[in-house]
Amino acid sequence: MIHAMPAVFQKLDLKTKIVAACVGLFVAAIWLLAHDVAEEVRDDVKAVVAAEQTALVEHITDSLEEESKLRINTLKDVASLISPEMMEDRERLGAKLAEFKHIGRLFNLGLSVVSRQGIGFVDFPALKGRAGSDFSGEDYFQAILAGEDVAIGRPRLGRFSNRPVVLLAVPIRGAANEAIGVLVGANSVSDSDFFTEIIPRQSRLDGEFHIVSLRDRLYVASTRKDRILQPLPPLGVNRMLDRYVEGYEGSGISINSEGVEVLSSSRRIESTGWAVIATLPTSIAFAPIRRLEFEIYQDAALASVIIAVLLWLFVRRQLRPLEHAAEMLNAMATGNRPLSPLPVEGGPEIRQVLDSFNKFHERIRAQKQSLRDNAEQLALAASVFDGTSEAIAITNADGLILSVNKPFCRLTGYELEELVGRNPNILKSGRHDSDFYAEMWRSITATGNWSGEVWNRRKNGEVYPERLTISTIYDAEGQVQRRVAIASDITEQKKAEEIIWHQANHDLLTGLPNRRRFLELLRQDLAHADSLPDMVVGVLLVDLDRFKEVNDTLGHAIGDQLLLEVARRIRSCLSEKDVIGHLGADEFIISMIDDLGTARLEAAIAAIRMVIAEPFRSGSDTIHLTASIGITAYPTDGGDIEELLRNVDQAVREAKNGGRDRSCCFTESMREAGQTRLQLANDLRAALSEGQFEVYYQPIIDMPSRTIVKAEALLRWRHPERGFVSPAIFIPIAEETGLISDIGNWVFRQAAATARRLCDRCRYVEGGICRKEEIAGPAAPCLFQIAVNKSPRQFFSGFSHLEWAEHLRELNISPQCISIEVTEGLLLGQHAEVMERLAKFRAAGMQIALDDFGTGYSAMSYLKRFDIDYIKIDQSFVRDMTIDSSDRAIAEAIIVMAHRLGMKVVAEGIETEEQYALLAAAGCDFGQGYLFARPMPADQFEALAGGNCPQTQ
Numbered sequence: 001m002i003h004a005m006p007a008v009f010q011k012l013d014l015k016t017k018i019v020a021a022c023v024g025l026f027v028a029a030i031w032l033l034a035h036d037v038a039e040e041v042r043d044d045v046k047a048v049v050a051a052e053q054t055a056l057v058e059h060i061t062d063s064l065e066e067e068s069k070l071r072i073n074t075l076k077d078v079a080s081l082i083s084p085e086m087m088e089d090r091e092r093l094g095a096k097l098a099e100f101k102h103i104g105r106l107f108n109l110g111l112s113v114v115s116r117q118g119i120g121f122v123d124f125p126a127l128k129g130r131a132g133s134d135f136s137g138e139d140y141f142q143a144i145l146a147g148e149d150v151a152i153g154r155p156r157l158g159r160f161s162n163r164p165v166v167l168l169a170v171p172i173r174g175a176a177n178e179a180i181g182v183l184v185g186a187n188s189v190s191d192s193d194f195f196t197e198i199i200p201r202q203s204r205l206d207g208e209f210h211i212v213s214l215r216d217r218l219y220v221a222s223t224r225k226d227r228i229l230q231p232l233p234p235l236g237v238n239r240m241l242d243r244y245v246e247g248y249e250g251s252g253i254s255i256n257s258e259g260v261e262v263l264s265s266s267r268r269i270e271s272t273g274w275a276v277i278a279t280l281p282t283s284i285a286f287a288p289i290r291r292l293e294f295e296i297y298q299d300a301a302l303a304s305v306i307i308a309v310l311l312w313l314f315v316r317r318q319l320r321p322l323e324h325a326a327e328m329l330n331a332m333a334t335g336n337r338p339l340s341p342l343p344v345e346g347g348p349e350i351r352q353v354l355d356s357f358n359k360f361h362e363r364i365r366a367q368k369q370s371l372r373d374n375a376e377q378l379a380l381a382a383s384v385f386d387g388t389s390e391a392i393a394i395t396n397a398d399g400l401i402l403s404v405n406k407p408f409c410r411l412t413g414y415e416l417e418e419l420v421g422r423n424p425n426i427l428k429s430g431r432h433d434s435d436f437y438a439e440m441w442r443s444i445t446a447t448g449n450w451s452g453e454v455w456n457r458r459k460n461g462e463v464y465p466e467r468l469t470i471s472t473i474y475d476a477e478g479q480v481q482r483r484v485a486i487a488s489d490i491t492e493q494k495k496a497e498e499i500i501w502h503q504a505n506h507d508l509l510t511g512l513p514n515r516r517r518f519l520e521l522l523r524q525d526l527a528h529a530d531s532l533p534d535m536v537v538g539v540l541l542v543d544l545d546r547f548k549e550v551n552d553t554l555g556h557a558i559g560d561q562l563l564l565e566v567a568r569r570i571r572s573c574l575s576e577k578d579v580i581g582h583l584g585a586d587e588f589i590i591s592m593i594d595d596l597g598t599a600r601l602e603a604a605i606a607a608i609r610m611v612i613a614e615p616f617r618s619g620s621d622t623i624h625l626t627a628s629i630g631i632t633a634y635p636t637d638g639g640d641i642e643e644l645l646r647n648v649d650q651a652v653r654e655a656k657n658g659g660r661d662r663s664c665c666f667t668e669s670m671r672e673a674g675q676t677r678l679q680l681a682n683d684l685r686a687a688l689s690e691g692q693f694e695v696y697y698q699p700i701i702d703m704p705s706r707t708i709v710k711a712e713a714l715l716r717w718r719h720p721e722r723g724f725v726s727p728a729i730f731i732p733i734a735e736e737t738g739l740i741s742d743i744g745n746w747v748f749r750q751a752a753a754t755a756r757r758l759c760d761r762c763r764y765v766e767g768g769i770c771r772k773e774e775i776a777g778p779a780a781p782c783l784f785q786i787a788v789n790k791s792p793r794q795f796f797s798g799f800s801h802l803e804w805a806e807h808l809r810e811l812n813i814s815p816q817c818i819s820i821e822v823t824e825g826l827l828l829g830q831h832a833e834v835m836e837r838l839a840k841f842r843a844a845g846m847q848i849a850l851d852d853f854g855t856g857y858s859a860m861s862y863l864k865r866f867d868i869d870y871i872k873i874d875q876s877f878v879r880d881m882t883i884d885s886s887d888r889a890i891a892e893a894i895i896v897m898a899h900r901l902g903m904k905v906v907a908e909g910i911e912t913e914e915q916y917a918l919l920a921a922a923g924c925d926f927g928q929g930y931l932f933a934r935p936m937p938a939d940q941f942e943a944l945a946g947g948n949c950p951q952t953q
Contacts, residue, residue: 022311022315023307023311027304027307030303030304031300038292041289041296042293045288045292046289049263049280049286050265053263053278053280053285054251056278057278060209060276061267061269064211064276065269068269068272069271071107071185072150072168072170074106075111075168075169076149076150076170078100078183082181084174084175084180087113087121087181093121094122097111097113103185106185107168107186108186108188109127109163109186109188110185110186111123111183111184112183112186113172116180116182118134118138118141119132119136120133120135129159129160130159130160133159135182135184138153138167139151139153140152140168140182140184141169141182144171145182149170149171150169150170151169152272153169154215155189155213155220156229157229158186158188161186163188164188164190164228164229165187166187166189166220167185168184168185168187169182169184170183189211189220189229190225207262207278207279207281208222208224208278208279208280209276209277209279210223210227210276210277210278210279211269211277212274214268214274214275217231217232217245218232219231232245237257240253241254241264241277248266249266249267250266251264251265256279260281261283262279263282263285264277264280265277318346318350319350321345321350321351321354322350324343325342328342329342342354385403389407390487391404391410391466391486391487392407392408392486392487393405393419393484393485394483394485395482395485396483397482399424400422401421403416403420411487413459413460414459424485429455429463430457431463432454440470448472448474449469449470450469451467451468451470452467452468453466453468453490454466454487465490465493466487466488467487467490469485469486470484470486472484505517509582510564512567512588513580514581514583515581517581518581518583521581522537522591523641525537525593526634526641529634529635534595535594536593536595536596537594537633538591538631538632539589539590539591539631539633539644539645539647540589540590540604540605540629540630541588541589541631541648541649541651542587542589542627543586543587543627543630543652543656544587544627545625545626545656545660545661546660547585550562550623551585554618554621554623562616563582565616566588566612566625567588569614570590570608570611573604573611574592574604577593578591578593578604601631601633609626609627609629609663612625613626613661626661628655628661628663629652630650630663631666632647632665632666646674647666648666650666650674651664651665651666651670677733680725681736681737684730684737684739685739687717687719693715693717693718693746694715694937695714695751695754695938696713696714696715696716696936696937696941697754697786697941698928698933698934699711699933700906700927701927701928702926703920703924706932708784708944709785709926710784710785710787710926710928711787712821713751713754713788713789715727715731715743715747716935717730731791735791735793741794744789744794748804750938751788751818752786752808752813754938754941754942755817756811756812757942758945759784759814785816786818788819788820790820790821790822795837805844805846815844815845818846819848820838821850821851821872822848822851823850838867842867847869847870848866848867848869849869849871850870853872853873868901869903869904870903871903871904871906872905872907872928873891873895873907873924874909875909876909878907878908878910881915881918881919882912882914882915888918891907895922895923904925905923905924905925906924907924907927907928908928909928909929910927910928910930911929911930913931915929915931916931
């Protein structure tokens with residue numbers, strides 16, 4: 001029926017069509033206006049009814065609020081009149097309650113007093129069983145004992161009245177304001193009282209009114225008696241009721257538990273924590289709306305009929321001349337009348353149409369001759385059209401193909417007959433969206449031309465790129481007559497561009513995206529995650545541990561094979577939508593979109609570590625690799641790519657510092673630590689020149705005599721804003737930034753200057769020159785020595801040992817006055833530079849001490865290869881040696897071993913006499929710790945050493 005309507009309309013005469021169209025437009029406008037008016041009236045009536053209901057609920061709520069406060073204040077007043085003595089005298093208390101007979105209007109089930117133990121003591125008027133019953137488990141009793149000033153019990157069926165009741169309770173306080181009992185007022189919500197009287201008295205609308213306990217989710221009172229003490233419908237049944245329970249105050253429309261659409265309003269009773277809810281079916285509330293709508297639509301229908309009649313009469317008169325012209329044209333077409341101009345009559349528009357027809361007839365006759373003249377030119381254009389190598393298609397103004405040349409058929413695979421009369425969109429490949437074509441047509445419409453690259457589809461389904469130029473041919477009046485499209489296949493050009501693009505954006509070895517391409521893909525992942533709810537982008541930086549050593553040892557060819565296999569293994573742990581890139585020789589970076597649970601992300605990390613840990617085989621070689629993985633997430637850890645890259649770099653550095661072969665997630669503390677380290681690194685550069693460093697000295701005593709014979713120089717940084725900064729914090733920063741060399745040299749010179757001042761008191765010094773070798777012989781030890789710690793980084797910084805030895809000679813002090821402390825890790829590396837420079841320190845006369853012995857990878861073999869003078873037992877063994885036999889045994893074993901190898905032993909961290917006694921008994925040579933002295937500034941140390949060391953003896 002619907003499909004037949006256009007055909008029926010086409011058969012109507014013009015007069016009927018115009019009338020029908022105009023009537024349709026007018027009727028549509030009238031009914032649209034009627035609909036808008038009805039909608040506005042409906043909204044206004046709804047607002048008025050809702051406001052009236054809300055005002056009524058607010059009035060009821062205010063009344064109930066006053067009634068509730070009256071009862072609460074009355075209870076408090078009565079409770080204040082009950083003395084502790086009355087709580088001991090049942091008769092006296094009962095008589096006291098009897099004085100408040102008027103309270104029966106407020107509490108229709110009377111009052112009762114409950115002792116602190118929860119036993120009913122006295123009630124008035126008496127209800128059987130209430131006095132003497134145990135109320136200790138009641139919620140209102142427990143709330144009062146917990147410190148509440150007022151408690152409202154859960155509405156329930158009374159234990160003694162067998163009626164729905166609400167209980168109000170206040171504390172009875174003793175002289176010290178402690179709760180010595182509870183005064184309880186009881187109201188039946190089913191009897192005539194303030195719950196049931198106010199609602200009917202205030203009702204001005206139909207519907208239901210309820211008092212609801214939000215905390216207990218049940219009806220306290222209701223105009224429907226069957227609802228009293230009944231639980232509220234479950235969550236999700238009544239949308240507005242759920243909002244009221246959550247604390248919303250206002251109005252709304254929803255479906256109630258009985259399937260009826262209702263208008264409801266709610267307001268809280270603050271003193272009780274309840275809410276008053278009024279409900280009214282919308283079929284009753286909005287009944288006036290339907291009457292108004294009927295009247296509006298009735299008027300619209302009448303207006304439509306009147307307009308239709310008037311339009312019919314008007315159009316019939318206006319179109320009479322056009323009907324006459326149509327009759328003449330029909331006679332000419334059938335041959336009943338010779339071709340001749342039409343009479344020009346009627347209104348201005350109709351006269352213009354008839355005149356235009358007459359002119360058109362004359363032009364057709366003139367153009368016949370012009371067409372014959374142009375035939376030869378068209379034949380010439382046709383030969384050029386098919387002879388060119390480029391594909392050409394010509395369309396009419398409506399975009400339908402009129403003709404194509406042979407190269408166009410070869411390019412697309414279609415024959416001429418298959419293309420003529422069809423739209424060029426049959427060649428669409430689907431690779432361009434609607435915006436692409438919209439922009440193309442905007443250019444063609446505005447300028448008549450467009451040029452660019454397009455992906456089209458051949459008849460056989462093959463997609464190919466082409467360079468396309470579209471031009472427009474206009475007629476004499478400037479209207480579009482033809483459009484000409486010239487296309488050339490650029491498949492080979494595209495292939496070459498793709499190769500160049502791939503090489504510029506991918507790693508040549510692994511074929512994975514390089515840094516630039518990965519960042520583009522990561523940016524796309526971030527935008528995609530922003531468009532999805534509760535999604536994160538995990539960024540993983542996989543750093544192969546010690547890959548450079550493998551590469552240097554086995555060669556770059558094997559290293560390249562390893563990287564290819566690592567890339568393959570990592571790819572196998574990821575899904576197709578995950579992105580993996582290769583940043584450098586030993587770094588791979590991954591982007592993964594996951595939900596907030598990050599289960600897929602965690603599984604991928606575990607899988608990557610597992611597959612990398614599997615042995616790699618190359619010929620006869622078996623290679624084992626591990627990886628340190630840093631993880632950060634968008635948007636939780638960072639809001640842009642630069643921040644994410646900084647975060648993941650910090651996380652992988654943390655993984656490596658934690659021992660490698662592990663994964664580490666970025667945390668806020670890393671960011672704070674990184675910012676602090678950066679600030680400290682900047683401050684550290686100025687600290688030396690601005691004199692912020694100080695050298696403290698911790699004395700080292702000779703164990704048998706307990707005299708000071710040594711000291712360790714310890715660097716302290718007094719930051720102008722942060723105060724003292726721990727060496728554990730700034731020393732690693734100094735090593736990373738390369739400042740440790742300059743700082744270490746400064747510490748050495750400060751220690752040497754202190755040694756020089758102490759030497760002035762030494763009995764071996766004569767005339768400011770140390771003559772120890774002449775007086776005591778070359779083998780005699782220096783009577784006082786300062787130990788200077790030397791960072792491993794200083795051994796690889798280009799520093800020459802000759803600088804220190806030369807400086808000691810300039811100060812005229814023996815090299816034995818200075819000892820160099822190094823750690824185990826420096827020796828375990830067995831670097832040639834380390835071995836050479838330690839040997840030259842020894843040759844220059846300076847002694848070597850091994851610090852923190854036993855805490856690293858202790859290997860006894862290096863003790864034989866290096867000339868070590870002192871071993872320092874780490875304080876971790878000394879601390880617990882009095883309570884841990886293992887630590888004590890280790891300390892004693894180190895002492896015995898060192899002595900047998902010709903070395904002396906310094907014990908660090910001695911804090912008790914018991915520790916001192918055990919170490920002295922074991923033969924330890926020297927001791928250092930808080931038992932003897934804490935680190936101190938140079939002037940304090942020199943004052944202490946001057947009166948407690950061998951130099952002055």
